Amino acid sequence: MSRDLLSPRCTTAAEEPANVKCKQKFTLGHKVDTTDYRVTPSLPGFGNLTKGYNRYLRPNFGGAPVVIAMSLNVASISSISESDMDYTATIYLRQRWTDSRLVFHGNKSFTLDARLVKYLWVPDTYIVESKKSFLHEVTAENRLIRLFSNGTVLYALRITTTVACNMDLSKYPLDTQTCKLQMESWGYDENDVLFTWLRGNDSVYGLENLRLSQYTVERYCTLSTMSHQETGVTTVLSMTTLMMGSRNSITKTNGFIKAIDIYLGICFSFIFGALVEYAVAHYIMSQKCASNKPEKGSPNDAPTENEDITITSILNTSVTSYNQKINFSVIDNDNCSGLTMTPKDKMRVIFKNKMHKVIESFTIQNPGNIDHYSKLLFPSFFVLVNLVYWAYYLMF
Structure with missing residues (x-):
């Protein structure tokens, strides 16, 4: 926006040469269409100062x-x-x-x-x-x-x-x-x-x-900080407030569970589930990042020789070592007729093999998949629950 300031112009009256009359004219801003609804009218008494402001x-x-x-x-x-x-x-x-x-x-x-x-x-x-x-x-x-x-x-x-x-x-x-x-x-x-x-x-x-009846002002200070507005916990508190408000606004003459209580409970469960999902994904991701960082040791130690102790690595190590022992025993059993396996030992081997498969199925290789699947499962399941909820209360 351009700004033009015009200097005061002085004019001398013809009848009174000694008297000088000065007129000041202030021009600010460019020409603006007065039909534009966004433009504020000129400030009364200030002429062109706020024209187009x-x-x-x-x-x-x-x-x-x-x-x-x-x-x-x-x-x-x-x-x-x-x-x-x-x-x-x-x-x-x-x-x-x-x-x-x-x-x-x-x-x-x-x-x-x-x-x-x-x-x-x-x-x-x-x-x-x-x-x-x-x-x-x-x-x-x-x-x-x-x-x-x-x-x-x-x-x-x-x-x-x-x-x-x-x-x-x-x-x-x-x-x-x-x-x-x-x-x-x-x-x-x-x-x-x-x-x-x-x-x-x-x-x-x-x-x-100031003179206060019960308090005395001791000191004060001024600060300038940045404020960041965020949600999460706030959503849980809001849902809790809605649940308590709905119960307090309705008479307590009976102890029946109302439809609004069920719906708010469903919403609260999904919000709490989202918080749990975030905590699990964040924890697993932090563990994975920690396992990728080389440990600080002697300079002669190679980074590939460092081992991070996590729950997943302990389980995988235990299962792997057990498989090595089992494979060794089976080979021995085939080659040496003196060693036999009792039915009890066979059942133990089958059970531990099953446990190994179960542990592998619950092992999360990529923590990013948690968020990926949660974005699909949470909305889909919420829509399904809503269909069941509204169908039940509107049809029966």
Whole structure:
């Protein structure tokens, strides 16, 4: 996007030569079709400054991530609940970033009405582990937008939030708890938005003036980390929550097993089976990788002489050595008439040969086959179980 900044033009009135009237004209961006629904109307009172400005695109769209500098003022902590393991605080959250599309000439800054926020791009910051939050609206929305000539935007909010805090109450009431207030971007990753503290620990203030009834604020620190959203265990916990919720929402006057209980139990079994499959495949793969690595020994030892002790190798070694002994005895029996095999020995040989075949059938040569077959068996079996389930409950 090109940006053209026109210098202020000064004109002298004909009637009053001594008076000089200066007009400033700011042009930002290229011509955009006003019928395009993605284009935000011009910011009222700023003329061409935001003409063609698209609030749905972040600053530096397609380029380097936009850096959001945070500062926090803790106005009050109204309650800390040990029973609910949460705390309620009122905070002033300030966010700063630079938007090159909003650069204008001069050294002034402009404070905008809160209702004009809808015309600008703002970060989608949210409070992690927040149970409930609200923005103060008396007598008007408690938020502020300030524009600086270099394109810096200051966005301030007054928020009251209730945040979960995992507490260890084993030493209650002589306990010390650590509670976090973590903020993230909801829709952007590190390639688009980077959060940082404006002045390190000095970015948070107001805690030194707090007076709590049962607690004393000892210390605090600021951190910037990367968060990775993952599933697995979360799915199991979600299914457990659904199962408990379904039982609590229905009357407990009878102890019958309901259809929803059976269906949730089936889903839970498949999820747990997928976790077990992952654990088995990961363990076997790690054992195989360990067996392929040469052991650290003397430099004179050849890598091919190293042996890794695993369950599979022990079983294979034991069976192989037994086969060698059996083959030797059979040859001896054929060649030497003095050695005979009793029926009991023959049954023992047949039994151990069968056991050898069973062990070989359960030996996994390639751990990757576990995932390959699981991708086919799990969905197929789940569809089959669903057909039986719905056929039973819809037809009978």
